[in-house]
Amino acid sequence: MAASREEKRLSMWLCFSGFLDLFGVSMIIPLLSRHAKDMGATPTLMGALASVYGGIQLFSSPLIGSWGDVWGKRPMLLLCLLLTTISYTLLGLAPTLALAIPVRILAGIFKHSQTLSKAYLADIVPKAEHSEVFGRFSAFSSMGFIVGPVVGGHLMVTEGGFLLVCLVGSAVFFINLCIVWYVLPHVNPEKKNDNHRKNPAASFDVLAFFSSLKKALFSDMWDLFLVKFLLTFSVLLYRTNLGLVLEQRFDITPKEVGYLISYSGIVGTVSGFGAGKVAEFYRNDTTVMIHFTVLLVAAILGMTFTPYIWLYIVCQTAMSFCNANLRVASTNITIERGRNKETGVLMGLNQSVISMGRIGAPLLGGLVQEVHLTGAGVVGAGFALLAGGIMVVIPPEGSDSQTVGKEKKEL
Template identity: 35%
Template structure:
């Protein structure tokens, strides 16, 4: 009997491994397609006849839509399931990029950015899906590999996009290619073995208890993320939430077809509102504030990098481009270091986040005061590593404290916070550049110090709550 159970669990583990590997491919192709388009957008909107002011307003449309839609779509993925929400986002993003390939006027350009701004959350849903599939100890490793795969796509995409634009109608070709990539991703996602994904936490826990009789079981680790959560843990109970499983079946035993369209929409909206409300009332403001401070600080580091290199060291744009590519490549490779580093810290993500924040702030300071290009090169080397590890740490801590049952909502809320940083960083960068080319990174140092001070105050409270909970168990 035990051998039969072990065989079944092994097949499930192999199916989930296949899903994880396919999600890595989806992440790579996603940013590969997007990065083909991003460098060309400003040139295209100006070619359509937009003034610099209009181009700036049009360019901000995407960020504003992302700001308001990230949390909603992430929460929606918790309600209807990852498969349905991920397919919807991929298909509607493909529609947006397809419209972009037909944009011959500013109005059509703005129209094309609307579905992308509202539904380009495929990477967030992928991260939430990965957190569903692995245990808490494995989560940083898996998400780190996913970030690395995505970063490789972001490095290669501009090269292909630049090559395509050298031909007549290159922007339109790049847009249609990007749309095709998203359609391919949707086809790949639809073919995944979704029956191997956890229908809910209770199913997983029961499976883990069954697996105790297996002598060699890779599925024995309980997927109980959020074990260090505080009293505001976002537990979403199966008997009160109408969450849907991957097969489209509601937890209460009903199917979507058993409900009218108005009832289905109302239940989904009420569930999304409930999850967002719980996140808003949770005691996680400190993590979100640290994310905001560091996001703005990092964006200030990059905001006027090319201009500062030219003014401070008389570097040509071509050389600066090589330096940026070097840093991006290291950032992609650093994703593979996340797992070993977290093991070195004994999965103490609070300590790792604190040290990475201190290192990031120190590197921004060294860059702002660098007397030579070689010091900039040195800081860029370690900066790529520290920011990659810090980004993974903050996401993992949000899931630990909030609970994986609301992983989509939490990751979406984190993306909304980052979107706020994207709105604030250009404004702050412009103001500080009035004083000095080193103004933006200098302000970034101040924000990083504020994040370090906040962590010094709050981390003892996080660890204290975790120890109390462990003592109760």
């Protein structure tokens, strides 16, 4: 069935919420390393902090998603936005690293608004329109990453510096909280969770939760999450210390590096808006995953070895285009193979895969760059190539053309 006018209205509000979410984050995070260094952190400590944040999200994301399936996505989204607002306010006020570290841990536990928003979208939007809607959500979110660093950079040089950046970022999250509160209705969790709502204690059965988590990861879903991890890891690995690498290779300034990063965000935004058209053209998510993985490998190798800045920009465009479409296709396959059940857990597991990449990529990337400047790109392309090989041997088996065609007739 086609989405109703109300469902389309809610999906657009969630897209705007996704924009605000990454707008607030991208104001603060690019400046966090500089602020930590000003407080006395060494590069090793900064890398360790980033790994700890990723490790916390690895376990908290599926747990928050599971609670969303039990209690509803809207209440959990409100809770996460509230505690994220508080955590970034406290981060700006923290005078020492000893106080900043627990605040980052709090953010790592509850910064899952993107995960919950995608799960909410999966609940209200017909399956046939998932590619278009998730692509639009990704595009709006990417726009936040384009604007946020620019605003944060301008605020950083004013009086108040990092504190002002954190306060403005927290205000953005609070506005997002108000929008979710006033606009989004509560969507009742599925009937299979009725007994959990009647008995709240059952909702916090930790052993049952990790049992279902293990079942998802190591049974019929293991290959999909492995592919997702390898693709995510390959991109994060290539981006390790990317600014410094570009400055050395092309003799450009940090300001010009910023333009290149913003351009990548613009391409990702445009690609997100067109993801629905790409899915409609291929009519098979598995084919999308394989084809764009091959293109991703070529793009990473091109960016790694080209001596020309113009060719680098061409390859960067291809990589951003691939990332946007791979995210949408993998999300579609995840939801379908989960049989549209417990979408909060599935989206949480997706986020956990990304968190696993955030744990290891900075450490491995720095290590191989000690050997050679192009090391991160070569190893990253190798991980992406391995993901492609796994998909050829074990196809992800997303929505095929018959399923899509059958749903199109119902529209």
